[in-house]
Amino acid sequence: MADEVLDAKGLNCPLPILKAKKALTGLENGKILEVLSTDPGSVADFQAFCRATGNELVEHNIDGEIYRFLIKRVA
Amino acid sequence: MAEEKGAKALGNAKKMTIICTKGSLDWAYPPFILATTAAAMDVDVTMFFTFYGLQLLQKDLKLKVTPLGNPAMSMPMGGMHMVMPNVVGMIPGVTDLASVMMKNLIKKKGVASIEELREAATLSDVRMIGCQMTLDLFELDKSDMIDEIEIGGAATWMESALESDINLYM
Numbered sequence: 308m309a310d311e312v313l314d315a316k317g318l319n320c321p322l323p324i325l326k327a328k329k330a331l332t333g334l335e336n337g338k339i340l341e342v343l344s345t346d347p348g349s350v351a352d353f354q355a356f357c358r359a360t361g362n363e364l365v366e367h368n369i370d371g372e373i374y375r376f377l378i379k380r381v382a
Numbered sequence: 383m384a385e386e387k388g389a390k391a392l393g394n395a396k397k398m399t400i401i402c403t404k405g406s407l408d409w410a411y412p413p414f415i416l417a418t419t420a421a422a423m424d425v426d427v428t429m430f431f432t433f434y435g436l437q438l439l440q441k442d443l444k445l446k447v448t449p450l451g452n453p454a455m456s457m458p459m460g461g462m463h464m465v466m467p468n469v470v471g472m473i474p475g476v477t478d479l480a481s482v483m484m485k486n487l488i489k490k491k492g493v494a495s496i497e498e499l500r501e502a503a504t505l506s507d508v509r510m511i512g513c514q515m516t517l518d519l520f521e522l523d524k525s526d527m528i529d530e531i532e533i534g535g536a537a538t539w540m541e542s543a544l545e546s547d548i549n550l551y552m
């Protein structure tokens with residue numbers, strides 16, 4: 308479903324956000340980035356990031372200790 | 383590369399400035415974390431480095447942290463926490479030891495190094511201004527600083543601050 312996957316597991320704040328922004332910038336509009344993270348803080352942070360930048364958080368869930376975010380590039 | 387979009391490219395980005403006055407390892411984090419995150423969220427960021435903060439622009443960073451005068455510094459160790467009494471912090475070598483411990487902890491926990499965050503800042507076009515007066519005062523050389531900076535004074539920061547939505551002093 309995702310057009311690109313970013314493995315941010317093991318990274319702490321603010322690296323998952325910085326790497327996600329970089330990956331999104333390389334994507335065409337409407338494409339979807341999947342981010343995998345182990346940072347519990349990334350749950351609140353990716354929601355805030357998407358609200359502030361206008362990118363769409365299509366889905367986020369937890370699989371064991373891994374947080375998974377699907378972000379559609381809009382902005 | 384997809385086309386640049388977002389508030390920044392449209393020229394209506396929010397703006398933020400941060401005055402960085404501290405040059406220790408622990409104090410280096412808040413300004414660089416906020417600057418890089420803000421830039422990732424399409425905020426136009428200016429950092430002004432003055433006094434000890436100017437050390438954060440040296441090409442070769444030798445940042446240290448000291449437990450001296452910091453009763454809140456409590457390092458995790460074997461499931462417990464270690465607080466260093468001030469008198470221990472005064473012993474020669476303890477600052478270096480605490481700095482090595484902190485850097486190991488940073489690496490172990492997947493926290494970015496200051497070098498990494500600073501590079502991310504330059505790559506995301508964070509404007510970094512080194513204070514001319516501080517260069518003169520401490521006899522520092524611009525050639526020892528990273529290339530991406532500009533040199534300016536209080537008025538240079540003020541111009542940016544006046545048109546910013548957020549101005550922070552750290």
